[in-house]
Amino acid sequence: MAKRVSSKGQKGLSAGELDDRAKACIRIEGLRIDRNDCRIIHGLNWSVGAGEHWCILGANGSGKTSLLRALAGYFMPTAGEIFLLGSRYGEADWREVRLKLGIVSSAVRQMMADAEPAIHSVVSGRYAMIDYWGRPKEEDLKIARRILRHVECGGLANRPWGHLSQGERQRVLIGRALMAQPPVLILDEPCAGLDPGARENFLQFLERLGSQASAPTLVLVTHHVEEIMPTFSHVLMLKSGKKLCAGRKREVMTSANLSQLFSTSATLRSRGGRYRLTVRADKKRVT
Numbered sequence: 001m002a003k004r005v006s007s008k009g010q011k012g013l014s015a016g017e018l019d020d021r022a023k024a025c026i027r028i029e030g031l032r033i034d035r036n037d038c039r040i041i042h043g044l045n046w047s048v049g050a051g052e053h054w055c056i057l058g059a060n061g062s063g064k065t066s067l068l069r070a071l072a073g074y075f076m077p078t079a080g081e082i083f084l085l086g087s088r089y090g091e092a093d094w095r096e097v098r099l100k101l102g103i104v105s106s107a108v109r110q111m112m113a114d115a116e117p118a119i120h121s122v123v124s125g126r127y128a129m130i131d132y133w134g135r136p137k138e139e140d141l142k143i144a145r146r147i148l149r150h151v152e153c154g155g156l157a158n159r160p161w162g163h164l165s166q167g168e169r170q171r172v173l174i175g176r177a178l179m180a181q182p183p184v185l186i187l188d189e190p191c192a193g194l195d196p197g198a199r200e201n202f203l204q205f206l207e208r209l210g211s212q213a214s215a216p217t218l219v220l221v222t223h224h225v226e227e228i229m230p231t232f233s234h235v236l237m238l239k240s241g242k243k244l245c246a247g248r249k250r251e252v253m254t255s256a257n258l259s260q261l262f263s264t265s266a267t268l269r270s271r272g273g274r275y276r277l278t279v280r281a282d283k284k285r286v287t
Contacts, residue, residue, distance in 0.1 A: 024048060025085060025184050026046070026084055031044040031045075045243065046236055050217065052233050054217075054220070055222065056219065057223065059239070060223065068105075071186070073089065099180055112161045115160050117158050117159065125180055144175070148172070151178070153172055166193050167194055167198035170191075170194070171202070178216070184216055184219065185219070187218065226274065233249060
C-alpha cells in the first residue's frame with residue numbers, strides 16, 4: 001500500500017502539486033531506464049489526467065515499448081518515479097496495481113489458444129490467465145456476454161479464437177482487458193497486421209468506445225498519425241527515448257513537430273478530425 005503523504009507535501013511539493021498528482025491516472029517524473037550501458041529513456045516527465053485519452057507517437061526504437069514495460073512493472077526504472085492510479089512504484093505491490101492496467105498487445109494475441117471460444121478468452125481477463133481452463137462461473141459468463149456486446153462482438157461468443165479475423169481478435173482482446181474493469185486501457189499498436197478495411201473498422205470502433213462516458217482512460221501507442229481518432233485529446237511524442245513534446249492534440253500535432261519526430265520533411269493535414277502525413281522522399285537514400 002502506498003505511503004501517506006503529509007499535508008506539508010513531499011520533497012518540497014506544494015499542496016496544489018500534490019493535488020494534481022493525486023488526480024493523475026498516470027504520472028511519471030524524471031524516468032530514466034538504462035539497459036546494458038544503453039540509455040533507453042532519458043528523464044521523462046509525463047502526466048495523464050482523468051478524462052483524457054492519449055496517443056504515444058514515435059518511430060520504431062523511440063522508447064514506446066520500454067515506457068509501457070516500466071508502467072506495467074516489467075522494467076525497473078534506473079531513476080525517477082512512476083505513479084499509477086494513486087500508487088507509487090516501489091511502495092505498492094505492483095502485481096496488484098498492474099491488474100488495474102488493461103493492456104492489449106500483439107504479445108497477448110500470439111499466446112491465445114486457437115480452440116478457445118471467444119467468451120472464454122474474455123473471462124480469462126478477470127483472472128489474468130492465458131488459455132483459460134475449467135468451467136467458467138455463470139456469473140463470469142454473464143459479464144463476458146455483456147462485454148462482448150459492448151465491444152460489438154456479441155455474436156462471436158462461441159467462435160474459437162483460431163476462426164476469428166484479426167479485427168475481431170483485437171476487439172475480443174479489448175473485451176478481455178475490460179473484464180477486469182481497468183481504469184486505464186493501453187492499446188499497443190493494435191492495428192498492426194490489419195488490412196486497410198479492418199483497420200478502419202477497428203479505428204471507428206475505438207472512436208465509439210472512447211466517446212462513451214463509462215470508457216476507461218485510453219492510451220494508444222502507434223507510429224501512424226492516421227490512427228489518431230478524434231476521441232484522443234492529447235499526444236506524447238517520443239524520439240530516441242526523450243520527450244519531444246506533449247500536450248493537447250491541437251497544439252502539438254504540427255508539421256514542424258512531426259518533421260522533427262521522424263527526422264524528415266513532413267506535411268501534416270487535418271480533415272474531419274483525422275490526420276494525414278505526407279513525407280518528402282530523401283533523394284540521398286538508395287532504395
